[in-house]
Amino acid sequence: LAKAGLKTLVLEAKDQVGGGCGTEELTAPGFRHDPCASVHGAIQAGPILKELGLERFGLRYIFPDPLHASVFPDGSSLVTWRSVEQSAREIERFSPKDAAAYLRLVAFWDRHIRDVFVASRYAPPRRPGELYTLLERREAGFEVMRLMASSPLEVVNEFFEEEHVRLHVLKASLQGGPFPDQLGYGLLVFGTGSGARHSFGWAMPEGGSLELPLSLVRALRDSGGDVLTRSEAKEIIVEDGVARGVITGDGRRFTAQKAVVAGLHVRQVFLEMIDHRWLDANLVEAFQKVRTGLSEVVLHLALSEPPRYRADFGVDRVVHCHVPETMPDLLAAYAECRKGHLYARAPFQVFCQTLVDGTRAPSGQHVLNAGRYVPYDLSGRPESWREIKNQLLGEEIERVREYIPNVTEKTVLGKAVMTPLDIEAHDAMFYRGDIMGLGHVLSQEGHLRPHPSISDYRTTIRNLYLTGACTHPGGTISGAPGRNCALTVLGDLGLRVSP
Template sequence: MAEHDVIVVGGGHNGLTTAAYLAKAGLDVLVLEAKEYAGGGAVTQEVTVPGFHHDLHAIAHIFIQASPLVRDDELGLLSRHGLRYVYPDPCISVVFPDGDSICFYRDVRKTAESIARISPRDADNYLRFFEFADPVLDMLLGGFFAPPPPLGAMFAQLDQSELGQEVLRVLLMSHLEVAQEWFEHDKVKAAMARWVSEILAAPEEGGTGAFLMIMVPLIHRYGLGFAVGGSGALTAATARALASYGGAIRTSAPVERILFEGERAIGVRLASGEVLRARKAVAANLNIAQIPELVEHRFGADWQRKVDRLKPAGFVLLVGHLALAEAPIFRAGPEATSAGLQEVCLPLPELRQAFDGLKYGRPASMMPSIGVASVWDPSRAPEGKHTLYLLSFVPPELASGGWQEVFEESFTAFCALTTNMSWSKVLHHVVHSPDDSERFNAAWPKGDPGHFGSQIFQFLGYRPLPNMGYRLPAESLYLVGPSTHPGSGITGGGRAAAQCILSDLGLGSGE
């Protein structure tokens, strides 16, 4: 029987990151991945035409830029293992159907100048909001890439100061309510709400206000990164780092059961019947909803009920991958065109109605998100050609129609915002619906890569369950990945999970 110190089940971005930190600390680590390749949502493939490299799911790397994983290059991904980033500026442009736009630059004052074209008063309000949120970012990010404190203790600490009380109040609000308090013009409020909705939370969803408070200073400090070559470059660099520390990855190795001796997890059984032993720990980079079956429901009905009551995200994603004959030119002008991402935004009343429609099976196809990473990273497409990532917010199930119809509506909305786009510029396209995404990754229910919603009652120290952290209710068994803090997206969140495991093993924090 093969033995390792730690077995990590699931070779997505978080599983690989966790494994690399554990291996760096001197542990013998094996990652098991069910698919024929590792990476989870951080994968890049030629799914349209040869030579066009498309990020299948994650495209923009924002939160990870603030992590010591990248900021301090703790695993040598940048210095030794080939990872490179390009940083578009402006990072994001929010584009309105009438041609107005707001561009978010690394420079906060340039961003304010962009806002001033719509509302001079809100340009000043934006600077004021940044001054409020910037020191708060340090407060919140301190626990973003490490195991979070218990939520009650965090709230009690915040309640000790006037600034902390303001932060606590924002944490409990919706991000639209926060925008409405700080800004005056409906387009500015709508732009802020549209931007934050990328976390898959509708603007009026309670307990999401913290994300506006985080994302504004975050984008100005660290920017938006495109991994050169695609998101798969992050996976490849992390895999190389893991190997350099003596760790290994096995693909096409689905795990059927986690094995126990008494209350201790001691290994796994693969679908093939092969048994692998873990001397020190098993870490599952899975959706917490997958755990009961893997452990044969040994944690009991009460624990199962807590898992079952987790609230899903308000909506999910449909993604179109297109090979283009040329790059789009937006009617909003060269400034909006040059941004790393374009987010289409409706005026505030229509924006709220569009998000409300998602509750009733109606897609928000008129406000897609657009990424043409090949403008900034020419390695992704043949010379003069481009890749298009066209993302739409959709309900898990449509009230009527089909996914291709939704994609075509989104593509039509996108073309109307440009001077040069039409079907004649599309060399080939592939559509990935929520159903396709669920088939792609069994941990993504209804295609949600975040596993479930990010409201405050299931975030920070309450993600996935109140004050559970990364420890499942068995000795030496851990949960890592989007089901745990800091949640969905390219965050480098496996760093925090590794700190928890290393602390339990008496090996420090692995920093």
């Protein structure tokens, strides 16, 4: 917006920009952890990094290779590399047939899914009829439709036979919290489960996730815009059905001549910030009933030495490791989540960014986080998380120690655990602890996200636009909701961005 010549002001509620894309000293001085988002793979697929020239403003990405690994209870491990062929050779240790299937799966992504995937994210959502018409005209379009309608578990079982391989691909496909048996999400196996990682890398900003929003602030100011921190927008001014500005919590009033763009949770905007006389009652009711997905428990550790896994292959250099447990355990864990319960042998994932980025911790020392998906309503009572938090910290360390035995009292220099309540308190976008803003279910995807009447980033109030994780294509660090919304605003104003 600023590059197009608009006088642009960002109001940030907190002391620091970033929201869920931040970096903080959570455990000990000098140890920089990402409380929420850590991987910036999705944004590599789109044009925003080059369009805004963020490298010029200090943003540097590290592309770890290997991409990720899985460590299993029997002591075996399986590694995915940036090279598809090298990854297939890893799978061949478990099953030559599955190695060939992996090559076919990634080739199908490259030929039939990749370009549709990217184009669909960096544009307003298509209506279902438009999408199916597009696919009908493409080679293998009907096969893409079939796979898209399937669940991740069905696709994994269709392609692979050996359990370690199935677990490895399935757990990677469930990044972000979908259920393994969730129909309509089969293409995740081709995306986050395999092909997208090979195509775009599993990138992390040098210095931590916060470096992305900091570079955006520098770029904004270079184009004449500005950011005000400690300036929480509490009310959207509406006059005669037109958004005219905002009022902050401390009473300051900011007038907008062209547009107000809300990068906030849809419930916050429509239930708290706008006088309901300007809103359709059905819209208000819909946002009172939005669905959320799973939340997380995340353990953060400051370590005096790098993690050393109990595994048969050298995974100690791998930044991102999954512990999928067994297939019965994985499926049981998600089934218990649906009931609001915890499962003792739940799968989890581990990040140790300092294996490739020494700026995040004192020399020779490391940051580590381990997270697993959990229900927000624990046994029907979200406040239960507060009651068990101290106990949970010790239990999560014990779980990690099963697979990383050198996580001991001697090597742990600092520790913290985030429950769903902590995640919800961290940022208003994470309603009910869902880091995706709204749950990724078919009733809240594409032209239905967050509601059919406002899915194109324009709201029912003139000059008021909505962006962020509650809009298409949803959560993750992609830049897509913001870019799509900005281009919509510029189009409505008859403007375009200068090269």
